Amino acid sequence: MATIKLVDITHTYVKGRVETPALRGINLTFEEGCPSALLGPSGCGKTTLLNILSGLLIPSSGRVYFDDVDVTDLPTEERNIAQVFQFPVVYDSMNVYGNLAFPLKNRKVPHREVDQRVREVACLLDLIDDLDSGPRSLPAGKRQLLALGRGLVREDTSVILLDEPMTQIDVHQRWFLRRELSKVQSRLNITMIYVTHDQYEALTFAEKVVVMNDGLVVQEGTPEELYRNPQHPFVGYFIGTPGMNLMECRLEGNRLELPGFTKSISKALAEKLKKHGAQFKLGVRPEYVHCDTRKHEGWFPLTVTIVEDRGEFQIITLQGDGSSLKSQMPSTLQVTEGQQMWVNFLEEKVKVYKNDQAIV
Amino acid sequence: MKTRVIWFLLPALLLMSVSAFLPVMTVLNYSLHVLFAGSIPKYIGLENYKAAMHTEPFVKAIGRQFIYTLEILLLEIPLGLALAMTLPKKGIFVGLVLVLLGIPLLIPWNVVGIIWRLFIRADIGVLPEAFKRIGVAYSVEKAHPAWWTVIAMDVWHWTPLVTLLCYAGLRAIPQEFYQAARVDSASKFATFRYVTLPKLKHVMIIAVLLRSMDSFKVYSEPFILTAGGPGTTTELLSLFVSRQAIGAFNLGLSSAFSLIYFIIVLVMCYVLYVTMTQIGERR
16 A cells, blocks of 8 residues: 655646646645545546556646656556456456456466465455456446456556446445445555545545645545635535535625625624735525514515425525525425515624635 | 228339239249240259259359358458457547458459459469569469459459458447456457357357358359350359350259259258347347
8 A cells, every 4th residue: 555645746638739637736745644635626636546556547737646656657557556447347257256366466476476366355255255256247346346356466466446336236236235344445545536526426535625626625634624724615515515604795894785685793803804905705504594574683585486395304495685695494394486585694604715726 | 991002002012013923923833834935935843953952054153153152151251350459449540441441342243253363374464474573473364363363353352341341340349348358367369259259249249240151142243254264164153154044045044043042041041030030139
């Protein structure tokens, strides 16, 4: 296992005269033995970054280090990585045993050692009873595990790259595969990088999540940090279901003027904000937006436009004059669409952004 | 409702019966009789079939046909696959190469025969001249050169089909498999053996079956090139049967030859059909 370090990585795809920048200066470290995730929407550059890690692409500039060894120009074969793809990539013409033994045989490992390693890994992945069967007869989740197993049989694997491994796995199998992945991770303590656009997968799998957007790392941190303390409006919006409410606002004395309503704030907060100017972006998570049918002091009136029942709770979309706000409330609250509600949120729960940087 | 369906089917069925069913039945009827052109037919059961299977030239032609099919398969399949693997994968040359490859497939079969007749002419042909320069005697008047010239013509004509099929098959293999093989440090040969070949299996089965069926039906090219000669050394099954039917007057026996030939092709069609549907099920 190795610590993976990316230094000043940029990459631009050139096709004819058209240049498409995919990565715009990435500096990242993936610690040894840490399950990490690269999270971002389609086109954010995460696949490009993965290809740079796997050796499929050489970055336009910047270096890649595996344990202080510069591997930027090394081909895939010499990097000692393992990769799990969007769909299970297994060798159909070999049985499960043959698949697991394949990487070792290619490296001319002695037979006895091959046999021992294959059985160890098969035990770990619960594939021991399937060693003689063909991969086609296995369910998709197990085939994906088999693909992972080919990375685990080698003892010198530096990192395991998982490229949206759940994409083609059905829901039931996903649960199984997720549990197996966590088990493997906790037993072997290996460096894993899980690439996905699915926040749920990233947040449940990884200890460290790197959120990417538009070729840049927007924020990295534990799932908890990303959720509680999004440093960039994109992170707030992208993580959470539904994402953070984001609104433009203006500071006027001790009040924040938002489109459609005004929110009074404490003097301390107003002083703090004043240093940065008057125009801000305000973010608040739906679960901190409270609404009630009765009027309270300092609360503001908005109209309910959509009510989505999610079982235990409901997501209420509220509309003011030019603003839209989502609120998560218990299902016990009686709401109908078109109704007027009184809405408020605590200023301690609010994030304020200036030029896409969190200042509060 | 059901009766109305019949009315819609009737034109197609009528056409089919006139174009396919009636002729085959007529030939079947002929094959069960002693029948010379102009004489009164006499029913003799399967006697014509027994006679056919004891006709040495016919049995030899069947054997020759199987050897021919086997040899062209052994040449065309590996050669087609090798060509497909060397073709460019992307860029401006892809279209050009595919069109060039398609040219032999677009030439009418008898024209292919004529082209090759020009190749082998003693006075202006490219083949005799080429062999003369490397010091090898070559003449289609001799059995072996004639046989291998017919084989070479088939390879020239039909290898592009195998190449195009394999090329399509190769393009359909997801790149992830090759990336995985690289991750697993697989050698070039191991990648070919464990990724490319298994993924091409279905396409290869189709190529083999198409080529074996078509090679059984080959007629115009060898007819124009050698007309089965010298002697009967390049007389394939179709050449033999047509010569019997057109040249001879024993229509009963000729019909038996035709039907045996027909059954061989039919069995091969059946194998093709079964294999292709099984491929569909397995997926």
